[in-house]
Amino acid sequence: MKQQGIDHFSGKRVWVIGASSGIGEACAKALLLKGAKVALSSRRAERLNVIASTAGADQTLVTPLDVTNNTQLQDGYKTLVSAWGGLDLLLFVSGTYVPLRADNFDIKVAEKTIDANLLGPMRAVALVIPEMLKAHSGHIAIVGSVAGYSGLPKALAYGPSKAAIINFCENLYYDLLPTGVSVHMISPGFVATEATAQNDFEMPALISAEEAASEILAGIQKGEFDIHFPKRFTRFLKFLRILPYPIYFWIVRRFVKI
Numbered sequence: 488m489k490q491q492g493i494d495h496f497s498g499k500r501v502w503v504i505g506a507s508s509g510i511g512e513a514c515a516k517a518l519l520l521k522g523a524k525v526a527l528s529s530r531r532a533e534r535l536n537v538i539a540s541t542a543g544a545d546q547t548l549v550t551p552l553d554v555t556n557n558t559q560l561q562d563g564y565k566t567l568v569s570a571w572g573g574l575d576l577l578l579f580v581s582g583t584y585v586p587l588r589a590d591n592f593d594i595k596v597a598e599k600t601i602d603a604n605l606l607g608p609m610r611a612v613a614l615v616i617p618e619m620l621k622a623h624s625g626h627i628a629i630v631g632s633v634a635g636y637s638g639l640p641k642a643l644a645y646g647p648s649k650a651a652i653i654n655f656c657e658n659l660y661y662d663l664l665p666t667g668v669s670v671h672m673i674s675p676g677f678v679a680t681e682a683t684a685q686n687d688f689e690m691p692a693l694i695s696a697e698e699a700a701s702e703i704l705a706g707i708q709k710g711e712f713d714i715h716f717p718k719r720f721t722r723f724l725k726f727l728r729i730l731p732y733p734i735y736f737w738i739v740r741r742f743v744k745i
């Protein structure tokens with residue numbers, strides 16, 4: 488059994504959460520160009536309004552919200568459903584990254600990271616699943632990270648939040664495949680955005696947010712569950728995670744200079 492893709496995005500109702508910058512902004516802009524109706528969400532309303540102003544008024548909705556606030560997510564979803572009657576694709580891109588190592592591990596930062604990066608997507612999925620199940624159709628796409636594949640330096644809260652997204656997506660895929668609802672787990676490598684601008688090391692196989700958006704939309708169209716890119720980097724990381732731990736940790740210590 489293979490899950491459904493999307494023939495074309497024209498007229499499709501898409502909710503992009505985390506649309507104000509980086510990968511989410513690039514996805515929102517690409518979707519608008521392809522004729523989709525896009526509901527734009529994140530905290531910075533002014534940036535969402537600027538993106539919305541590039542398209543027709545009937546093509547966009549601006550629903551500012553914080554993904555750590557369930558009421559705001561519920562209100563955003565209600566606005567979208569009353570305007571458009573339903574949702575074809577939830578594209579959850581929002582995420583936060585604060586570099587943390589054992590010597591500066593801060594439980595408050597860890598709690599905020601898990602709240603935004605793991606509970607945020609769970610809240611959004613809980614909202615959209617009932618109607619998608621009734622309709623026997625719909626797409627749920629969540630941006631995780633290759634940082635969730637296995638332990639890497641400077642990711643003491645971010646890494647676990649993204650590892651949990653992989654497990655969450657695997658569970659969802661297993662449950663939803665027979666129902667007609669598609670699940671897309673998105674694992675980017677390094678992408679040049681505001682989030683990675685803070686990195687003080689050379690990022691291997693760095694791609695632009697526009698390239699990332701193009702990979703994401705192509706993967707969703709094809710109905711792929713495991714959307715990962717750029718392949719020259721992600722395939723190497725997928726190989727690393729099947730190695731025995733002593734070899735894995737030796738390679739990480741030898742080559743990851745951060």
Ligand SMILES: NC(=O)c1ccc[n+]([C@@H]2O[C@H](COP(=O)([O-])OP(=O)(O)OC[C@H]3O[C@@H](n4cnc5c(N)ncnc54)[C@H](OP(=O)(O)O)[C@@H]3O)[C@@H](O)[C@H]2O)c1
Nearest residue numbers: 505507508509510529530531553554581582632677678680
């Ligand atoms: N860039 C990379 O190399 C890379 C690699 C792997 C995975 N990723 C993942 O890709 C996703 C996008 O990252 P990016 O690099 O594009 O980062 P970015 O430019 O910093 O964008 C992050 C987006 O998330 C939104 N956001 C953050 N916290 C939020 C909250 N509490 N409520 C609502 N929206 C929130 C931000 O909007 P507001 O500030 O307006 O709320 C913004 O739209 C993240 O999930 C990230 O973990 C990125």
